[in-house]
Amino acid sequence: MTVGAVTLPRGSAALAIRQTAALAWRSVLTTVRVPQSWFPALFFPLVLMAIFTGSFGQAPGRLPGFPPVRGFLDFAVSGAIFQGVLIGGVTAGAAFALDIEGGFFDRLVASPVSRAALLLGRLGGGVALGVLQALLFLAIAVIFGARVEGGAAGVLVVVLFAAILSVAVGGLGVCLALRTGSSEAVQGMFPLFFALLFFSSAFFPRETMSGWFRVVADWNPISHLVEGMRAQVISGVEARVTLVGLGIAVGLAALAVGASALLLRRRLREAA
């Protein structure tokens, strides 16, 4: 019996990569073409960055404990990038849930698409968008007078952060999507993520915090992730901070991918 026009090489890695790239391209296209999908990820972080920079422009140098920094914008841009990645990841998770709700996921499952591509396609698209966004935010900050002290290497590290964090947050979004199958449920996590973000050093330095708030921010991984990026932008921070941040980012990404792979397998076990 002839089986279609093509005989697919079973488990061919090259094919899986092509499938992943095609699905990543689709998620980028469908995100970029829907303003509701990318507008929040650009708008909120930039507006917040502008507001904080306007409000606390005098803080560096005058506020005791504020880290040495040329201007507040230099300090704020890393938080904005992280916030953008966070919103992007939730959007990616919600889009994945929409694929499940709408039946696109079923179409993929009923076709000989590599099971890894189902997951990595969506995450790959998120990485591409996260990297673009980080570059855009850095460019805007530089236009308004910030400087990346780490130079070209610093930009690269920040972009690497954005890429890894896109995997981590996107993976978490996908986990929620696989678990609930509902885009609304995924979107519903937004407030929680935002609270986590504000209880960290994303927008203000830990040095100016006090009491229980400081304790929470100390333990909040987001603090260390943002500070890892920030160390590349502002001067006078040791490389150790970046390495700690990168370590946490990689750990979270691995955890998120592992968990989503597990949940995908669980969902597919229902299928043949």
Add this chain to the structure above:
Amino acid sequence: MPPAIEAIGLVREFKGGVRAVDGVDLSVASGEVYGFLGPNGAGKSTTVRMLATLLRPSAGRALVAGYDVARDPAAVRRSIGVALQDAAIDNYMTGRELLRLQGTLHGLGRAEGRRRAEALLDRVGLVEAADRRVGTYSGGMRRRLDLALALVHEPVVMFLDEPTTGLDPLSRMTMWDEVRRLNREHGTTVFLTTQYLEEADQLAGRVGIIDDGRLVAEGTPRELKAQVGDPTLNVTLAAEDDAPAAAEVLATVGRLVPAPDGTVAARLPEGAAAVAGVVRRLDDAGVAVAGLELAEPSLDDVFVAKTGHRLEGDGPEEAELAAAEASAAPA
């Protein structure tokens, strides 16, 4: 040649003990168009999902294109095309983009994928709309694109889950033509589910009627209709007073059945062959006839005879089953 689809004692039980599919046996020959007819919630979609490797059977086994859906799902997936109930198509991509994506996902090379996409766009009449976003497509166009997407890799078995539900009559007929052509020109085996009797009658060489998870009847539309009984002759009288005389004549060739005032009706075991004799005898008896109609039993009659209820309107059952399916998905 082995059957294109074979199922033996197929069962799917959802959480809470709902048996959506309760021991279905199927054998669909290669090149056949098989219509799976039943009301909402009868188990049609669940059966298709099992055959298309989207749901694991709770019991029984199924072979599609010669491969076991549970043991060798990858081989099944390479052999089948699937167009599921709600055309799951990205509104923000164009028809051409989606076809090329589908080609890549099925492992076609770039040039081959492009060639197939163009050929399929042409075939389903979407060349003009190829570069428009799918969000602007009509319901009929979406279904045709969905069909084209399922055909990218030239599958030997096609599953169409309610391909024309919600379509206007014209789009429905276009879709029917497309399915017929697929079967005629490419010899593709088509397994289609429908809740429309007319659709099964028009398209399917063989029809299986499913109700409450069980196959209650199977055969060609003609065989099924023959099982229900004989055609009915309806005689409309010019004068109501002639009714007793007309009834006396009809009783000699068939079995009288209740009819509205001014008409007399009987089932004729001999069918059309008996009509001429009836006309002659009515004439001899001096009965003036205003109208004469021989009605063949419809699949609707078959459905009622086999299930005890009509096809349309099984609301609550549907909702219940949809809920069961939804809760079963994330184990």
